[in-house]
Amino acid sequence: MSAEPILSGSDLTEEITELREEVLAYKPGNVSTCADKIDFPEQLHIGLFGRTGCGKTSLINSLKFAAHGKLRRSQWQQAAGQEKAGGHTMFRKLADITKKIFVIDNRGLDEPNTEKAITELALQLDGNRGYSESVEWQGASDGNDTDDTEDEDLDLSGLDLNMGHPIGCAIFVFSARHDLDSNTNGLAEVIDFLHSHQGRYPVAIITHVDVAERNHVEDLKTVLRVSGVSDIFEVANLTTEKKLLEEPYQHSLLSLLERCMTDGDETLIFKHYQRKEQQRKKEIERRREEKRRKQEEERIAEECRQMAEKERIERENQMRRELEDQRLAIKREREGAEKQAREIQERERDRRYQEAIARVEAEKQVEIRRIMEANKKKKGICEIM
Template sequence: MSAEPILSGSDLTEEITELREEVLTYKPGNVSTCADKIEFPEQLYIGLFGRTGCGKTSLINSLKFAAHGKLRRSQWQQAAGQEKAGGHTMFRKLADITKKIFVIDNRGLDEPNTEKAITELALQLDGDRGYSESVEWQGASDGNHTDDTEDGDLDLSGLDLKTGHPIGCAIFVFSARHDIDTNITGLAEVIDFLHSHQGRYPVAIITHVDVAEKNHVEDLKTVLRVSGVSDIFEVANLTTEKKLLEEPYQHSLLSLLERCMTDGDETLIFKYYQRKEQQRKKEIEKRREEKRRKQEEERIAEACRQMAEKERIERENQMRRELEDQRRAIERERERAEKQERERQEQERNRRYQDAIERVEREKQSEIRRIMEANKKDDSSCEIM
């Protein structure tokens, strides 16, 4: 999509009036619908990202002019101790376009595809970077380019500048005065990151188109489209010298704000469903973990049961072995006792037998002596006779 004005005259003026009314009456959640009930924030926060000197601060003045139809100097909500480094913004700045639309300016992002820059970008998109914290993009330029306006003042009462705001719409700012290679270096990686992180592709705005060659602007738009940016808007920024903004540029800026209003709602809806999906995945993982825990507990319990059963069986076996050993010991003792008894009985029989033999022997000898004595008497009698 290109935001080049296609209307003119009264039609363009009428379109600007209608767009301005939509911008001024916008409230987050009004331009998108969602099946679920979502609590939208009170304000939409638009993040500006671009290399040093691309005209981000002047763009904010131009957005104020387009929103209100007159020049209203950008008013910054500054953190205490805010400072400049070589003429460049070091801290993020918050400016109100309407009561419901705020723009966050940034330090120049000169090497967007570095790991540190992506990390910083994620912190800002999620609202985890405060306004009193210095922005440190890796490779951020410390040259002498400056934005086109000075800082103003705004009442800071009740504002916690240590806390950021989630960015609903990311705008990449490119200057038509810069060469194309400088503008798009590392851009594709950042666009892919933004799409995956926000659920929306960033929009792009080309500043200083009134002082650049038309062919250069068209070439830049072509390169941006190839990099993944489809919504490209063109504007000639207000400066301290240029205090009026032509209607075609007002229309372009109002169309940009309209797109940001839609992107803001759609990003919030995307984040809502993203969180819902993450919660669902966490719940599934929680249940899986609970299931794994229960399974582990059951496994441990089963292992303990099996171990206890094994120990019980081992104890029973041990008792059986001990009883068997005792039985065998008793049996051996019984056999030994029986053997001893048999031996004793055998010895007793032998003794009795021996005694009987000896008795018989004695009786024989006694009988022999008696016979011999009797024979002696008979012999004596015979001699006498």
């Protein structure tokens, strides 16, 4: 989006008034066509990311000026007693723009494409980084912006500093006064990550355009577009010296807020359907797992059945073998008994035969002796005669 206003005069003033009314009346879901299908939170939280000194803190005051049309410095809520490093905060701060729009300022991010920085970014986007927890950008300087304005008191005592808020819209802040390489190094990887994580591309805002050379601003815009940022807003920041924003910058800031409102709702819708898709995939996976488990149970049951059948067949075969062995043993025992009986019968026959022979022999001997006696008697009679 071009930051150069296409309106001027009364048209620009009227447009600013309409945008301001829209911003002040905004609550999450009222710019969405799916408001009746999704539970929207009470507030939209916008996350600011950028290197140290890019003007994030002053940008927040500028956003509040644009939203209310007067200087109302942003109100901070941060953990009391937070440790400091080099005089700069290591933590995040939450500031109100309207009753429904809040901005989260960050510790300076100088190397966005490191693995640790992307991990930290994911924690913040999902609301899993509390305000009392130290931000862990790898390679980042220990600092926040240095052109802060003083804060007024705001009662946010009900805020749990151990908890965070999901970020509905991510804004990368670049200063037109900084070196291009240090502003955009590794940005493309982070933009791709944000798109996959949020379903929306981040927007970029270039601060300090009123004190920078125009060709430097155009060069920075070109680099950002090459990195994948299509919506770029140009603003001047409120500081302790600059207490009034020109209407073109107010228009740019209000347009930025309008974009954040749309992105916030669209991100919530994306997250809603992403969760539904994840739930659908989990349900599919659960069903697949249930099917795999059932198949595994059936396989185990079949194996058990086959094993039981195998054991049954083995038992039956064993019983048949034992019965066959018993039958053979009985047969052998019977055959042995029959053989023994035959042997006894044979021995008895032999005994009787021998006894018969012995009787015959005895009878023959008796007969022979009788004959011999008879012959002797006959011989004796013959001799006498």
